[in-house]
Amino acid sequence: MNLTDLRDELTTHADDLGSAPDFRAGVADRVRRTKRRRAAAAGAGAALAVAALAVGTLASLGRPAPSVPAGSPSSAVPMLGTDGMPYRTVPDAPGDITKDGLRLRARVADDLLEGGAIGDRGQSRIAVDWVPSSTSVSLVGACYLDGAGVGRASEVELRVRIEGMQGYFGSTCLGRPTERDLPTRVFTPGEPGRGWAELTVRRPATLIVEVVDRTTGKPLDGSDVQVAGAVYTDLGHHTPIRDASGKVVAVIPNTIEHQGYTYTQVRMSSAPLPRWQDLTVGVDPGAAMVLWGSAGEGLTGTDAPDESGMRLARYPGGSVTRGYGWWGTDVLPADSTVRVTASTQGARAAHGSGFIAVYAPSP
Amino acid sequence: MDHASFDDFVASLSTRLLRTPYLLTHDRALAEDLVQTALSKAWFVWGRIEGRPEAYVRRIMVNTYASWWRRRWNGEEATADLPERRPEGHRADDVRVDERTDLWRALERLPKRQRAVVVLRFYEDLSEAETAEIMQCSVGTVKSQASRALAKLRIDPSLRPACDDERDGERDDERDGEHDEERAR
Numbered sequence: 001m002n003l004t005d006l007r008d009e010l011t012t013h014a015d016d017l018g019s020a021p022d023f024r025a026g027v028a029d030r031v032r033r034t035k036r037r038r039a040a041a042a043g044a045g046a047a048l049a050v051a052a053l054a055v056g057t058l059a060s061l062g063r064p065a066p067s068v069p070a071g072s073p074s075s076a077v078p079m080l081g082t083d084g085m086p087y088r089t090v091p092d093a094p095g096d097i098t099k100d101g102l103r104l105r106a107r108v109a110d111d112l113l114e115g116g117a118i119g120d121r122g123q124s125r126i127a128v129d130w131v132p133s134s135t136s137v138s139l140v141g142a143c144y145l146d147g148a149g150v151g152r153a154s155e156v157e158l159r160v161r162i163e164g165m166q167g168y169f170g171s172t173c174l175g176r177p178t179e180r181d182l183p184t185r186v187f188t189p190g191e192p193g194r195g196w197a198e199l200t201v202r203r204p205a206t207l208i209v210e211v212v213d214r215t216t217g218k219p220l221d222g223s224d225v226q227v228a229g230a231v232y233t234d235l236g237h238h239t240p241i242r243d244a245s246g247k248v249v250a251v252i253p254n255t256i257e258h259q260g261y262t263y264t265q266v267r268m269s270s271a272p273l274p275r276w277q278d279l280t281v282g283v284d285p286g287a288a289m290v291l292w293g294s295a296g297e298g299l300t301g302t303d304a305p306d307e308s309g310m311r312l313a314r315y316p317g318g319s320v321t322r323g324y325g326w327w328g329t330d331v332l333p334a335d336s337t338v339r340v341t342a343s344t345q346g347a348r349a350a351h352g353s354g355f356i357a358v359y360a361p362s363p
Numbered sequence: 364m365d366h367a368s369f370d371d372f373v374a375s376l377s378t379r380l381l382r383t384p385y386l387l388t389h390d391r392a393l394a395e396d397l398v399q400t401a402l403s404k405a406w407f408v409w410g411r412i413e414g415r416p417e418a419y420v421r422r423i424m425v426n427t428y429a430s431w432w433r434r435r436w437n438g439e440e441a442t443a444d445l446p447e448r449r450p451e452g453h454r455a456d457d458v459r460v461d462e463r464t465d466l467w468r469a470l471e472r473l474p475k476r477q478r479a480v481v482v483l484r485f486y487e488d489l490s491e492a493e494t495a496e497i498m499q500c501s502v503g504t505v506k507s508q509a510s511r512a513l514a515k516l517r518i519d520p521s522l523r524p525a526c527d528d529e530r531d532g533e534r535d536d537e538r539d540g541e542h543d544e545e546r547a548r
Contacts, residue, residue: 003485006516009466010386010486017385020377023399024370030403318395 021318025083029320029330035174081259083331085289086361088260102228103180104140109257110236111138111184115207117230121146122223125210127163130231132205135195138185140230141209143173145222157214160187160229163206165198173211173225184232192295193240193251207231239265243296243353244272250295256329256359263289263359270355273324273348280339281356283332289359290338293327296352310354313339324349332358369409372416373402383421386482387428389471397424422497425483429475429498465521472519477512484509 081087092098095106099118106113114137115130141160161168169187190196199205209229211220238251254265269279273294281290292312309323314336322328332338338356377398384394384401401423405416412419470478476498483494484505491509495502 003513005466006481007485009470010482013467014382014386014486017378017382017391020381020398021395022374023377023395023402024373026399027373027402027406030399031406034403034407313392318399319392320399321396 025331026318026320029083085259085331086261090260097230100226101180102177102182102226104182104228104230105184108181108184108232109255109262110234110253111232112235113184114231114233116140116228118228119209119226121226124220124222124225124227125208126227126229128207128209128229128231130205130207132199132201132203132231132233134233134235135190135197135199135201136234137189137196137199138232138234139169139187139189139207140182140184140228140232141169141171141186142182142228143171143209143211144176144226145173146176146224146226155214156211156220156225158227159208159210159212161208162198163208182228182230184230191248193238193248239268239357241270241295241353241355243351244274249297249353250327250355252291252327252355252357255362256289256291258289258329258331262362264362265291265357266360268355268357270353273352273354274350276348276354278339278341279354279356280337281358283336283338283358284360286361288332288361289329290332290356291327291329291359292354292356293322294324294349294352294354295327296325296349299325299349299352311341312356313341324352327355329359369406376417380417380420380424383482383487384424384428386486387425387475387479389467397428400424400427418497421487422499425479425497426499429479465519466516469516469519469521473512473515477508477515480505480508481512 079087090105092103093106095113097104097106097113097116097118100121102118104113104116104118114133115128117126117128119126139160141158143156143158145156156173158171158173159168160171169189171186189198207229209227211222211225211227212218213220237254239254240248241250241252243249252265252268256263256265266284267281269281271277271279273296283290290312292310294310309321309326311319311321312330313319314330314332320330338358380398380402381394384397385391388394388397401420404423404427405412405420409416470481473481479498480494483489483497484491489497491502491505495505498505
């Protein structure tokens with residue numbers, strides 16, 4: 001072995017690699033997930049600290065954040081988004097709440113808006129009254145800081161709570177979003193599939209969304225802040241995911257939406273993480289979505305194996321990884337094959353379940 | 364820098380960025396994962412990167428790779444074709460092909476940081492100082508890691524020269540290598 005051989009070897013393999021795929025969509029997806037994850041971590045920490053809104057598994061953060069309802073990608077020649085999936089802008093509908101380029105949709109897939117508000121710029125607190133028709137709700141809280149740097153964002157905290165209850169979900173403030181539609185599922189309190197026991201059907205409740213000083217907890221004054229909040233009721237059908245003991249650790253929707261189009265679950269596989277084996281799922285022709293990951297009590301907490309998790313390999317389309325206890329959607333190129341692999345380096349999760357569900361365009 | 368320039372950066376440099384992690388991981392899917400991980404980390408600080416963004420992203424990739432052992436999985440190597448059988452009476456070119464395969468495998472056996480030094484020094488052609496900056500260590504560490512890596516490659520059983528002529532040739536190359544490192548100091 002000499003240095004010339006070494007250089008040649010490295011160069012040859014590098015040259016054989018060919019062109020890289022376009023990473024922009026994948027990177028944008030990871031950035032979005034990181035933001036959600038950071039918000040989730042803040043929310044989980046705050047909720048645990050005050051132990052009141054309790055029961056909240058922040059499962060919703062692993063859930064898809066569908067943007068809009070409606071038809072099928074095959075109903076017309078669709079535009080394509082940056083991720084290669086059909087894309088369309090859905091016009092405002094009755095019941096939508098809009099302000100300053102933001103929108104809370106009245107209906108998104110199976111999520112129905114029960115109440116919501118988008119505050120004025122400089123208004124750091126809003127209250128949303130509603131009468132629960134179900135205990136299966138998700139709470140939305142969002143906070144935007146105009147032109148704020150990391151320093152400013154780290155000084156403030158967004159709190160989402162129910163008036164009269166102790167505790168809150170905490171989150172962080174972000175810069176102005178590039179997408180118009182706010183997510184429908186930010187916090188989903190309660191046990192998976194069983195609703196939120198703290199809530200009583202038909203008893204009026206008030207959602208409070210406010211920005212406070214992170215250190216003092218006092219309300220924040222500032223012209224650069226804008227908050228929004230909403231309550232959505234989940235009317236849809238779901239598929240329960242159970243762990244080895246039979247306990248439901250997550251419920252995944254049978255219908256999801258992506259960029260204005262709906263997708264319906266066509267197959268799903270799950271298995272307990274301790275005996276997880278590589279799972280390969282074929283995808284039918286046509287654009288599709290996959291919802292995958294793992295769920296289980298404490299998987300994302302302090303007993304979670306650090307940096308271990310699951311990996312989704314898409315051929316073609318590259319791979320994505322996701323830590324234990326997190327799940328969400330990814331796009332699938334047409335005619336691809338999906339393989340989900342649980343990480344086996346580091347400690348494998350001792351409980352919980354992994355799952356993968358494939359969604360096809362709704363007819 | 365705004366995020367539009369980030370998109371331009373990603374679009375124009377993806378192929379170049381992919382090569383280094385591929386040489387580090389020897390796995391295209393893992394390399395793509397590493398690039399996306401590094402780029403998404405860079406996105407959050409894009410407006411505050413001082414100097415060349417490419418160097419910054421490369422630094423994230425190398426250091427993420429070095430601390431990434433727990434994220435690896437049981438890799439399966441899918442091959443489209445069966446490997447060709449080695450011909451009975453091979454020519455000199457055939458021997459060279461086999462040596463490259465052995466060298467690639469020998470590189471896989473290097474510890475991560477040593478492999479990173481090898482890739483940065485002998486593929487990226489970075490100086491010891493530049494390599495040290497990317498790996499966030501001292502120049503002395505780069506020297507020692509490079510020296511150990513080359514020593515390991517030289518004594519790797521699959522790369523030992525089979526006859527005295529080759530051994531003599533290697534000694535000449537070793538002297539060249541020493542001069543090369545000397546120039547880089």
